[in-house]
Amino acid sequence: MDLSNRPCMTHNLSLSCNPNNEEYAGDISVEMLDHVLESLVMNSKSTVHIVEKKVGRNVLETALATAMAFGRALRMCAAVDPRRAGKTASSKGTLSV
């Protein structure tokens, strides 16, 4: 994850080709999981790449593992780095606006 102000969402989650041909993950349609990720990332103006290392037993597990990784990455991206003393972490000096 990169809080870049340049929205970009890329993933290789096995949603459309999940092994069981699931249409639903729990009570949400699988197509909406894809859309939820896209909407969340685009509107938060961040760059997020998701790399699936192992296929879940079902799409719900895949989605919840994604949520966990997403949350942890967000926590660490949003953390203040005191060494930066308020400066933006960029060779540009500021992020694109």
Next chain:
Amino acid sequence: MTDNNFTLSNVECIDTSKSSHPISTGIGFFDHMLDQLNSHAQVGVAITVKKTSVDNISSDTDHGSISAGSATDEHAFQVVNRYGNDDQGVIMGQVGTALGVELRKLNNYPKESRTSRFCCPLDEALVECILTKPSSNDEEEGKLINFTLPPYGIYPANIGRTKIGSMETKHVQTFFTNLASSSGLNISLSKIRGDNGHHIVESAFKAFSRALRNLLDGTSTNEYTSSEFENMWGNTSLSYTSGIELNREGRLERSTKETSILVHVLLNGGGGGGSNTTSEEEEGKEQGGNVKVHTGISTVDQFISILATGACMSLEVKCNGDLYVDDHHTSEDVSIALGQVLNVALGTKAGLNRMWCACGTYGGEFPYYYIPLLKVSFTHYTHNVCFILFCLPLCKHRCRSRGYHGLI
């Protein structure tokens, strides 16, 4: 006529401080790449390259005084990019060697065996860097273990860019080979995704820089319980208290014909404690604490709750949507609103860590029927195993239009 004798001067790597000297290698894009160590490793880098004998510009020119604002000036372009194809391999190799020597002198250069990893995104590109300080009796030391950045982009197909700005891309490998050798670190750089050559190279330098920062800090991007992590980022750290003091908050309440939504986020570290201190099941079920999500779609509630808990934030989400039509409007509008509110709460992002890579697992072990097959004798199941092994990637590749580069 080329003269491959170069003098490197003012070579510095300073931990968490900027150097007063410039980065001036005579290759503009390479300067920009080394500057990533300033921004993302927080190691102040300086280096000036001059030709030892005949230089085509005055030897006492202070190349470093060129301001960024004059970069479009033709003279500035020629000074910044003063060394061409014949010289670049030597320069980038020598710079790699010189900076590796300096890195090794840093006080917090690891004394014992240690590994760090960072995956750095840059728009569509994603490069993974693994740095290892080997143990003293390890045979492999200072090696570029893996290097899969080329081709640098997809234009032209299968070839990519040979030059970025004036820099020849083929020397990136030379730089990292020499940097590994002189720093004593084993370096692995793997392109996971990437279509744009500039992005691929830059995300490689950023991934290296961020992995280096973690190596110097003794932290790991997937280990949240070490004392080093606790000191740097944990609930008793200056980072944590500084984050609380910012009072970061975002709130949105709005109604349309399709959905009525309230999203309220506080980046107050209050999402239920460290993400690794609770089991995944507890995180999933935990609707108490400061995370309350009620959208009418339980999978969305669970997804957002786990996310918020992992992010250590307080979150309230309420949605009353037209689920009698479909799950579409509710789930989309909630995620749009959550994204907007996060963007507000994060503000300018100044002073933030900004980048991280994390792993998440949920559910049981790899459950598929082909796992037992793999464990039994190949002599009996050769066809089955091969079919599954080859078909799974093919299937995925066909199904995903983008973002898939063969990782499972």
